[in-house]
Amino acid sequence: MSSNSAARNTKVMNRFDLTSRLIAKLKNEEAVIGGIGNTNFDLWAAGHRPQNFYMLGSMGLAFPIALGVALAQPERRVIALEGDGSLLMQLGALTTIATLAPKNLTMVVMDNGIYQITGAQPTPAASVADIVAIAVASGLSNSSWAADEEDFERLIDTSLSATGPTLIGVRIDDKPGTGATRRDPVQIRERFMHGMGVRELL
Amino acid sequence: MAVAAEKNAPDASEKTWHGVVLQTLKRNEIRLVPYVPDRVLTPLIRGLHADPFFTTFATAREEEAVGIVSGAWMAGARSAVLMQTSGFATLANVLASLAVPYQIPLIMFVSERGTLGEFNYGQSLVCRTMRPVLDSLAMEHHTITRFDELEFIADRSIKQAITTQAPVALILSPLLTGGKTFDK
Numbered sequence: 001m002s003s004n005s006a007a008r009n010t011k012v013m014n015r016f017d018l019t020s021r022l023i024a025k026l027k028n029e030e031a032v033i034g035g036i037g038n039t040n041f042d043l044w045a046a047g048h049r050p051q052n053f054y055m056l057g058s059m060g061l062a063f064p065i066a067l068g069v070a071l072a073q074p075e076r077r078v079i080a081l082e083g084d085g086s087l088l089m090q091l092g093a094l095t096t097i098a099t100l101a102p103k104n105l106t107m108v109v110m111d112n113g114i115y116q117i118t119g120a121q122p123t124p125a126a127s128v129a130d131i132v133a134i135a136v137a138s139g140l141s142n143s144s145w146a147a148d149e150e151d152f153e154r155l156i157d158t159s160l161s162a163t164g165p166t167l168i169g170v171r172i173d174d175k176p177g178t179g180a181t182r183r184d185p186v187q188i189r190e191r192f193m194h195g196m197g198v199r200e201l202l
Numbered sequence: 203m204a205v206a207a208e209k210n211a212p213d214a215s216e217k218t219w220h221g222v223v224l225q226t227l228k229r230n231e232i233r234l235v236p237y238v239p240d241r242v243l244t245p246l247i248r249g250l251h252a253d254p255f256f257t258t259f260a261t262a263r264e265e266e267a268v269g270i271v272s273g274a275w276m277a278g279a280r281s282a283v284l285m286q287t288s289g290f291a292t293l294a295n296v297l298a299s300l301a302v303p304y305q306i307p308l309i310m311f312v313s314e315r316g317t318l319g320e321f322n323y324g325q326s327l328v329c330r331t332m333r334p335v336l337d338s339l340a341m342e343h344h345t346i347t348r349f350d351e352l353e354f355i356a357d358r359s360i361k362q363a364i365t366t367q368a369p370v371a372l373i374l375s376p377l378l379t380g381g382k383t384f385d386k
Contacts, residue, residue: 031277033273053273053276055300056299056303057295057296057298057299057300057303058265058269058295058296058299058300059295060265061265061266061268061269061272061296061300063269064261064265064266064267064268064269064270064273065269065270065272065273066273067269067270067273068234068269068270068271068272068273068274068275068276068277068279068281069273069274069276069277070273071234071257071270071273071274071279072234072273072274072275072277072278072279073277073278076277090262090263090265090266092261092262092263092266093261093262093263093266093269095262096259096260096261096262096266096270099259100259185303185304185305186303186304186305188304189276189304189305189306192276193276193277193278196276196277196278197278198276198277198278
């Protein structure tokens with residue numbers, strides 16, 4: 001349990017507040033990939049940007065999608081927002097990212113220990129596992145819990161000029177998402193490709 | 203050493219099925235090729251690793267690879283995914299919720315196991331799920347059985363996927379690759 005105590009000592013924050021703080025920092029058309037459900041609802045609510053991509057399914061693929069963006073555009077910073085339950089679906093992706101070690105990828109894990117959107121059931125990891133320790137053991141040495149909001153902002157700032165991938169764990173409350181993403185997958189993709197500078201809108 | 207290296211080097215010429223696939227990927231500017239390995243795909247995977255044109259690497263799951271190439275496509279890079287039949291069987295969710303509705307030209311090469319000499323009953327059952335899944339989503343797919351048709355089917359299918367923004371599965375039959383056989 002000792003490895004878990006650090007996580008439990010971190011402040012319980014709020015997903016929408018942290019997402020808003022992140023978005024306010026982005027000045028260089030950074031790509032942001034929002035995982036399914038609350039993670040992308042709060043990304044949407046924090047203010048739409050052409051560089052935002054919103055997932056409408058395929059739980060667990062926010063980090064792989066962000067990795068693809070990061071590999072295709074090594075000069076652009078890419079941030080992925082994922083829930084703890086989603087990450088548990090695709091833990092192997094952490095090892096792939098550690099192996100490729102893109103310098104331009106920042107991963108944020110919003111950890112509330114529950115599947116909030118389905119009725120707040122605890123995840124199997126909730127009382128036994130430490131997501132950041134899993135990330136470190138997967139080879140992502142630059143992984144840490146954010147102690148509070150200021151620490152989160154500091155970790156984001158550092159990651160945006162890092163020379164390797166960064167993973168930031170944040171403990172969040174059990175609040176649902178703030179907004180609701182418009183569920184139009186083709187428009188989401190077209191606008192994102194426009195935001196990535198690879199396609200003009202009609 | 204030189205002789206050994208030459209012996210181990212994959213034949214990337216267009217005299218082999220894997221050489222044709224590699225050169226067709228290259229001609230179509232497909233540089234990013236994540237895969238979950240398969241015995242039959244080994245010479246193709248070796249060829250991709252040996253050619254600096256390609257960025258190729260293993261992923262832990264096939265759907266992870268689909269996520270990666272979807273992100274790469276949206277950021278301007280062309281990609282393809284390599285897998286075995288049993289790996290395709292894990293993809294229904296990501297095909298139906300990402301590749302098809304977002305109109306991503308996902309290009310998949312699937313090494314077909316489970317037919318024409320399969321020795322593992324489970325593999326033959328998994329194989330039977332593949333085409334019904336593809337058909338249920340109305341996805342383009344071709345089973346390539348003949349070497350003389352390989353380049354045409356692969357090249358045209360890649361171009362069609364990109365221009366129509368629709369996924370395609372290219373199933374590499376044991377008739378083309380030799381497949382995997384029970385030797386003992």
